[in-house]
Amino acid sequence: MGFAGDTSGGGKDSCIKNTPVRKMIHRAVKELRVPILCIALVVKEDGSLCGLYAGGLEEAWSRATDLSSEIHIVVKERSYQTVLGIAPQRYDELWTAGKVMYKLEQVVSPGGTLIIYGPHVKEVSKTWGHYIEAVGYHVRDYFLAQMERFQGIPRAVLAHLTHVKGTGIYSEGVESPDVNVVLATGIPKEVCERINLGYTDPSSLRLEDYRGREGEGILVVENAGEILYKASIQPNSGSLGITTSGGP
Numbered sequence: 001m002g003f004a005g006d007t008s009g010g011g012k013d014s015c016i017k018n019t020p021v022r023k024m025i026h027r028a029v030k031e032l033r034v035p036i037l038c039i040a041l042v043v044k045e046d047g048s049l050c051g052l053y054a055g056g057l058e059e060a061w062s063r064a065t066d067l068s069s070e071i072h073i074v075v076k077e078r079s080y081q082t083v084l085g086i087a088p089q090r091y092d093e094l095w096t097a098g099k100v101m102y103k104l105e106q107v108v109s110p111g112g113t114l115i116i117y118g119p120h121v122k123e124v125s126k127t128w129g130h131y132i133e134a135v136g137y138h139v140r141d142y143f144l145a146q147m148e149r150f151q152g153i154p155r156a157v158l159a160h161l162t163h164v165k166g167t168g169i170y171s172e173g174v175e176s177p178d179v180n181v182v183l184a185t186g187i188p189k190e191v192c193e194r195i196n197l198g199y200t201d202p203s204s205l206r207l208e209d210y211r212g213r214e215g216e217g218i219l220v221v222e223n224a225g226e227i228l229y230k231a232s233i234q235p236n237s238g239s240l241g242i243t244t245s246g247g248p
Contacts, residue, residue: 017065029057040064044071045226072227079109079231081217084210085224087118087185094132094187095125098164099225101181105166107219107229113180114166116224119202122186124195131157136196139168142175165196 029036038060042051051067053060085100100116108114124132131153140162143150150158168177182198184205192199210220221229 017062017069026058042067042071045223074227074229076107076219076229076231078217078233079107079112080214080219081109081112082115082210083108083112083219083221084115084117084207085221086207087116087121087225088223089120091118091225092121093123093125093129094121094164094183094185095128095160097121097185097225098160100221101164101166101179103225103228104221105179107231108179109217110178111180113182113198115182115184115200115205117184117202117205117207119184119186121183124187124191128154128157128160132161133191133194135161136194137161137165137181138196139165139170139175139177141168141170145170 036057038053038055038057040053040060040063041049042053042064044050050071051064053064083104085104087097087100091097091099094116097116097118100118101114104114123129135150135153135157138161143158143162165177165181166179168175168179170176180198182200183192184200184202186202187199189199189201207220210218221227
């Protein structure tokens with residue numbers, strides 16, 4: 001259930017757990033004039049049930065979220081200059097494979113590289129691709145500075161564009177993202193450049209060259225996009241050279 005599965009908003013840290021969106025949901029529920037029962041499940045990646053909480057919405061959700069924060073969040077002692085997330089086969093377009101960035105951004109060092117690896121990902125989005133290719137991926141402030149240009153773009157698409165691009169600044173016409181997002185997928189180079197993301201040929205990328213090198217600042221995450229990764233500190237770390245090309 002969504003109450004326990006939203007690990008990006010979970011955890012025992014109240015400033016993360018009680019997000020503005022969550023507060024809005026709880027406030028909206030108070031307007032309902034019928035009895036409310038919440039059944040919140042916490043499920044592991046393999047589908048096994050490890051917690052079930054039933055009762056009032058806020059209490060059941062809160063207890064499930066606390067357990068979820070212990071199961072669905074991995075805290076690393078450091079950040080990494082290069083993070084390679086291997087997208088699951090079920091993520092067959094960037095619209096869903098973008099979750100690799102959502103869940104790994106916090107463990108990438110500032111100025112580092114996040115590689116979304118998935119040769120099976122061959123298109124941006126069946127539903128929203130025309131919007132995405134027309135606008136491209138950008139940091140939040142890029143859009144906020146010129147919202148009049150994007151009045152016809154669905155807000156859910158704009159949210160996706162900022163989540164995949166990640167944090168950064170846009171000042172005096174210059175965009176400076178904190179993370180260099182690179183696609184090693186089946187999406188062609190020219191499309192990656194058009195949507196303002198980096199590109200590397202997945203056939204030239206050897207996963208074994210990245211594995212087992214956390215001490216050098218290189219992290220590989222299997223089945224990426226499911227578990228939230230966070231870094232407790234942000235030290236400098238090494239990098240693995242990779243030839244990429246990005247958008248404008």
